[in-house]
């Protein structure tokens with residue numbers, strides 16, 4: 001493909017000479033703009049860039065990637081934003097910038113956690129710490145913001161995906177793809193969302209340094225909220241940097257915490273909270289200790305009818321039945337307070353006192 005823009009044509013052939021042919025390919029070119037496809041060995045897709053005829057006066061634009069399915073993945077969207085930000089950060093009018101942008105982008109790729117990375121450079125990648133990734137991205141966000149002339153102290157100007165926004169908690173700059181963006185329009189960076197483990201020695205400084213993220217609030221058994229609303233679990237999962245094991249515990253606890261009438265296993269050795277999906281109407285089997293629980297009285301399984309059963313209670317009231325101390329139901333003959341059970345016991349319908357036949361309670 002003939003590239004109409006001479007400066008760009010030179011740069012593309014230089015790039016392919018350095019990185020190997022195929023890194024940059026022009027897929028479209030006319031007198032208005034050129035579309036470049038940028039293929040890094042680590043990715044199965046290519047980034048698409050639009051370079052206008054006046055380049056290098058104007059900066060190239062990162063449009064996205066060439067694979068619709070992959071383009072929906074969060075890590076791909078992040079990488080697209082990082083590449084766009086790299087281009088913006090290194091571009092100065094009248095200087096070609098693709099070499100610097102690619103160089104900077106590859107540096108960020110090397111700080112990615114292993115799971116996010118393609119097959120190459122594995123040994124090098126495992127040695128990097130997540131903190132270095134955070135600081136590299138923060139630095140990039142700061143430079144992009146300065147370049148965009150958005151550094152005016154208000155964080156509402158950054159509307160493009162490549163713009164940096166401020167974390168509502170620590171006020172540091174981040175890319176929107178890296179923050180948990182809440183309904184209330186506040187954004188939390190990964191670190192603030194995660195929260196720090198409480199510091200043992202309680203100096204004033206360490207108290208201030210403890211961010212109230214999910215993990216620190218979970219220790220106090222409370223939920224992370226912003227503007228009165230709970231931070232949704234999918235956002236915590238995507239941006240909180242938690243292990244799956246913690247998330248499972250957290251979600252389990254949330255079910256208990258948000259349940260106005262939680263069921264606990266009554267068996268002494270267990271006492272576990274039982275999530276709604278295990279609850280049956282009459283008897284529930286505890287998913288942890290496998291013992292059975294009567295749902296009428298929420299106590300250990302017992303034979304026969306449950307005195308706390310709502311339907312039975314209503315029936316007893318309607319039919320004017322009473323429980324004899326022996327456990328059997330006794331029917332009341334019309335109007336008479338003198339109840340006699342099959343077991344031989346006599347008791348008063350009104351006050352429930354047992355009687356030897358003299359009906360001394362005086363209820364009549």
Ligand SMILES: [Zn+2]
Pocket residue numbers: 167168169170171172188189190191192193
């Ligand atoms: Zn933050």
Ligand SMILES: [Zn+2]
Pocket residue numbers: 182184185186226227
């Ligand atoms: Zn809020």
Ligand SMILES: [Zn+2]
Pocket residue numbers: 265266267270271272286287288289290291
């Ligand atoms: Zn149990």
Ligand SMILES: [Zn+2]
Pocket residue numbers: 294295296297298299302305306307308
């Ligand atoms: Zn019961």
Ligand SMILES: [Zn+2]
Pocket residue numbers: 324325326327328341342343344345
């Ligand atoms: Zn009886």
Ligand SMILES: [Zn+2]
Pocket residue numbers: 348349350351352353361362363364
């Ligand atoms: Zn009585």
